[in-house]
Amino acid sequence: MIEKAxxxxxxxxxxxxxxxxxxxxxxxxxxxxxxTRFIPMLNAAxxxxxxxxxxxxxxxxxxxLDERDEEPVVIYHSHTAxxxxxxRTDINLAQEPGAHYVLVSTRDGADxxxxxxxxxxxxxxxVDGEVTEEEVRVVGSYAETEGEH
Numbered sequence: 001m002i003e004k005a006x007x008x009x010x011x012x013x014x015x016x017x018x019x020x021x022x023x024x025x026x027x028x029x030x031x032x033x034x035x036t037r038f039i040p041m042l043n044a045a046x047x048x049x050x051x052x053x054x055x056x057x058x059x060x061x062x063x064x065l066d067e068r069d070e071e072p073v074v075i076y077h078s079h080t081a082x083x084x085x086x087x088r089t090d091i092n093l094a095q096e097p098g099a100h101y102v103l104v105s106t107r108d109g110a111d112x113x114x115x116x117x118x119x120x121x122x123x124x125x126x127v128d129g130e131v132t133e134e135e136v137r138v139v140g141s142y143a144e145t146e147g148e149h
Contacts (some may be wrong), residue, residue, distance in 0.1 A: 001137045002026075002035055002100075002123075008145035009038045014078035014104040018111035021051040022102060026074035028072055033074040035100070035143055043077075045073065050089065051077045058084065058100075067093070074123075076102040080111070084120040086131055101126050112117050 006026055014101045023043050026035035026092060039061065044054040054059075065071060079087075084103035086094070094101060105120035125132045139145055 001139055001142070003141055004072075004138050005141075006035055006038055007121060007136075007138055010074075010076050011104055011121065012101065013040045014106050015111050015113060017078070018036040018106045019048045019080050020046050021048065021078050021080060023051040023077040025061065025072045027068075027070040027075065028073040030069050030071045033073060033147060036142075037070065048080045072096055072099050073113055074102050075099045076104065078104045078106050080105075081107050082126075083107075086124055086126060088126075091126055091131060097125075097127045100124070102136075 009067060010024070013024060014067055016022070021043055022040070024038070024040040025038060027037040028034045029036070040059070041057055043051045045052040060074050062082040067100070077090075079085075082105065086101060087101065090101070090103075099118075099125045103120075109115050110117065110119050116120075122135050123136045125134060
């Protein structure tokens with residue numbers, strides 16, 4: 001489950017950085033599985049086919065997450081010319097078994113703010129090299145779902 005505002009922010013970041021891949025994290029309270037704090041990151045590779053978090057930025061991020069008792073709930077990036085499915089490189093780099101790996105595709109004109117068709121927005125768990133797609137359930141806010149498990 002993810003809030004619509006977070007989905008919109010991820011898609012907007014992917015469109016803004018196109019033709020390069022966009023990347024970032026959505027943090028949440030440890031153990032909550034609720035992505036609440038959107039943190040767009042710089043793609044240090046500045047590449048249309050690869051993303052890489054800047055090592056200094058990543059170090060600062062994890063320090064900040066630790067100080068705030070947060071963890072990366074969502075790790076996202078975009079694919080600019082292919083479907084929203086993890087590449088072999090994405091799979092090899094996945095180091096957070098508890099995170100939801102979200103991919104957005106900005107191919108076929110989806111990079112344009114005027115594009116009104118569906119945007120490929122998919123989520124996966126990647127554990128020990130095994131990819132499992134999971135349903136993306138978008139809600140207006142987490143408050144609407146209080147009491148659900």
